[in-house]
Amino acid sequence: MEAPKPIGIEIAYKKGANKKTTNPDLEKQIQAILADSKALPKDYSFAVTDPNVERVTLCDELLERAPRSNLKIYSYTLHDGEGEQETIEQGGDEVQIANHWLLPAREFHGLWDSLIYEDSLKENLLVLLHGPPGTGKTSLCQALAQKLAIRMNKSIYMHFHLFEINSHSLFSKWFSESGKLVQKVFGQINELCQDPTSMVCVLVDEVESIAFAREAISNNEPSDSIRVVNAVLTQLDRIRRFPNVMVLATSNLTGSIDLAFLDRADIVQYVGPPTKEAIYEIYRSAIANLQQVGIVTDREELPSRAELATATSKGTATSMLETLAEQSVGLSGRSLRKVPFLAHALHVQQDVTTMVKFLTAMRSAVRRMQADKAMLGAKSDQVEVAAAAAATSDLSGSNGSSAAADERSVSM
Numbered sequence: 001m002e003a004p005k006p007i008g009i010e011i012a013y014k015k016g017a018n019k020k021t022t023n024p025d026l027e028k029q030i031q032a033i034l035a036d037s038k039a040l041p042k043d044y045s046f047a048v049t050d051p052n053v054e055r056v057t058l059c060d061e062l063l064e065r066a067p068r069s070n071l072k073i074y075s076y077t078l079h080d081g082e083g084e085q086e087t088i089e090q091g092g093d094e095v096q097i098a099n100h101w102l103l104p105a106r107e108f109h110g111l112w113d114s115l116i117y118e119d120s121l122k123e124n125l126l127v128l129l130h131g132p133p134g135t136g137k138t139s140l141c142q143a144l145a146q147k148l149a150i151r152m153n154k155s156i157y158m159h160f161h162l163f164e165i166n167s168h169s170l171f172s173k174w175f176s177e178s179g180k181l182v183q184k185v186f187g188q189i190n191e192l193c194q195d196p197t198s199m200v201c202v203l204v205d206e207v208e209s210i211a212f213a214r215e216a217i218s219n220n221e222p223s224d225s226i227r228v229v230n231a232v233l234t235q236l237d238r239i240r241r242f243p244n245v246m247v248l249a250t251s252n253l254t255g256s257i258d259l260a261f262l263d264r265a266d267i268v269q270y271v272g273p274p275t276k277e278a279i280y281e282i283y284r285s286a287i288a289n290l291q292q293v294g295i296v297t298d299r300e301e302l303p304s305r306a307e308l309a310t311a312t313s314k315g316t317a318t319s320m321l322e323t324l325a326e327q328s329v330g331l332s333g334r335s336l337r338k339v340p341f342l343a344h345a346l347h348v349q350q351d352v353t354t355m356v357k358f359l360t361a362m363r364s365a366v367r368r369m370q371a372d373k374a375m376l377g378a379k380s381d382q383v384e385v386a387a388a389a390a391a392t393s394d395l396s397g398s399n400g401s402s403a404a405a406d407e408r409s410v411s412m
């Protein structure tokens with residue numbers, strides 16, 4: 001008979017705890033908790049009495065009838081401290097070209113669980129994430145690297161690094177030196193990759209600033225920019241030959257990324273603003289936090305989307321939250337995370353409040369945010385129209401032929 005599919009369990013140990021000499025009761029304790037639970041959602045976390053353990057997390061959804069005997073345990077300890085800044089000296093100045101973390105890092109603890117998407121986005125191996133600002137692209141890359149560090153077989157890799165390249169700093173004032181900076185930063189990555197016991201995740205954040213489309217570079221642009229794109233592509237090809245490296249890149253301007261770079265990506269994944277179902281869960285988790293700290297006084301938790309699907313009736317607060325989630329569609333994950341803060345700061349007069357009052361305050365915060373967004377959108381449209389008009393009048397006022405003007409306006 002086939003062995004039952006193991007239940008994945010992540011155990012976060014406290015610093016200094018020896019994972020090899022673990023409390024023999026721990027596995028029994030976990031099994032007892034699982035046996036006592038009917039069904040548990042994916043990423044469910046619970047505490048155990050072992051003083052060495054910070055948190056135990058379930059990797060997959062636990063179904064009611066699933067056998068509880070076979071556990072697959074992933075043990076890890078979080079590295080404290082912030083990412084280290086990697087600097088390079090250039091022209092007598094220090095350029096901060098990258099941040100470097102040893103994973104799993106406390107800074108990213110819980111990040112994976114906090115990111116909510118409607119589909120199986122988090123289950124893909126992703127390489128280039130693109131989409132509008134604030135949709136969680138950078139966070140998802142960091143969370144993915146952290147997950148990898150926790151779940152990968154420790155017998156293959158002893159150390160996990162996250163090397164986040166500050167694409168912007170490779171440019172700035174030493175534009176003509178950018179090609180050299182690219183080589184230097186990739187040189188450091190190369191060094192890390194030489195160690196076969198280390199797994200290296202390279203995050204090229206806002207990749208468009210280095211890998212912009214060569215065809216979009218007009219004739220008057222310095223040829224240095226082309227050299228930089230070439231340097232990035234060559235270096236990427238070089239580091240990708242290592243079996244222990246994964247390159248993650250983010251961009252909110254996919255249209256201007258070099259085609260040769262796009263071709264190199266195994267997976268190009270669009271990350272958009274959350275759907276109303278994901279928004280419901282984002283708000284629900286924020287409200288649960290406020291209930292925990294006593295700002296929202298109601299004790300009863302709002303039901304999850306899964307619980308709602310089977311519920312026969314729903315309370316006023318649940319219906320209000322559903323409507324609010326629907327009204328919030330179009331806001332980015334970053335804006336949604338701000339809604340509870342704005343609601344509390346601007347629309348709640350007391351320190352503590354009831355759920356219904358808080359949801360009403362959240363609705364006001366969302367309206368305000370949408371009004372701001374519409375106003376800024378209208379303003380930027382006006383700026384674009386004005387800039388286009390200025391460009392056209394410049395061209396018609398100059399000696400340039402109207403054919404040249406047409407060409408410019410088409411390529412804009």
Ligand SMILES: Nc1ncnc2c1ncn2[C@@H]1O[C@H](COP(=O)(O)OP(=O)(O)OP(=O)(O)O)[C@@H](O)[C@H]1O
Pocket residue numbers: 114115116117131132133134135136137138139140250251252274278282332333334335337
């Ligand atoms: N789907 C989501 N679920 C939960 N939180 C989210 C989601 N999307 C974004 N966030 C939150 O929004 C904040 C901003 O995310 P992040 O900086 O990763 O976005 P980004 O797409 O990289 O933005 P930018 O394009 O401006 O760099 C983070 O705190 C993140 O946790």
Ligand SMILES: [Mg+2]
Pocket residue numbers: 137138139205206250
């Ligand atoms: Mg980002």
